Amino acid sequence: MVRRSVEGARWHAPQGQYEAYRIEFEPFFLAFNPVGVALEVLMADEVPDFGVHFQLLDDARPVVEASLERTGGVRDEDYYTLSVRYEVLEQVADVVGALEAQQKEPRTFGPNVYAATRSDPEELN
Numbered sequence: 001m002v003r004r005s006v007e008g009a010r011w012h013a014p015q016g017q018y019e020a021y022r023i024e025f026e027p028f029f030l031a032f033n034p035v036g037v038a039l040e041v042l043m044a045d046e047v048p049d050f051g052v053h054f055q056l057l058d059d060a061r062p063v064v065e066a067s068l069e070r071t072g073g074v075r076d077e078d079y080y081t082l083s084v085r086y087e088v089l090e091q092v093a094d095v096v097g098a099l100e101a102q103q104k105e106p107r108t109f110g111p112n113v114y115a116a117t118r119s120d121p122e123e124l125n
Contacts, residue, residue, distance in 0.1 A: 002034065002086075006093050012114060019050050024114045028100040030093060031055040031114055037085050044080040054089075055117065060096050067095045 003009040008027040024031045036050025
């Protein structure tokens with residue numbers, strides 16, 4: 001559903017390595033592991049080592065955090081629902097998309113950019 005509704009999303013899905021799965025966005029830098037999100041929702045608890053939290057550029061993080069704070073807190077029982085996770089994703093994508101639109105020169109974030117941020121340098125080839 002994310003790939004169909006948020007422009008520029010693509011999968012990074014190394015065979016059989018579910019903890020390494022990511023949805024990555026080309027028009028702006030944002031990535032997360034949807035398998036990890038689904039596991040957290042099913043277990044109603046954090047799942048370590050799945051890269052569930054949004055990966056952002058350092059300069060985007062304070063702007064995104066401020067935007068999320070303005071919308072208010074989330075109850076624990078709501079945090080572990082797919083609908084709330086999706087709403088937050090849409091908000092974060094809107095914020096980082098707007099930040100990216102302010103760049104003087106257009107940028108795109110292809111697979112090599114994301115591979116350089118992970119601990120698997122062999123994927124840079």
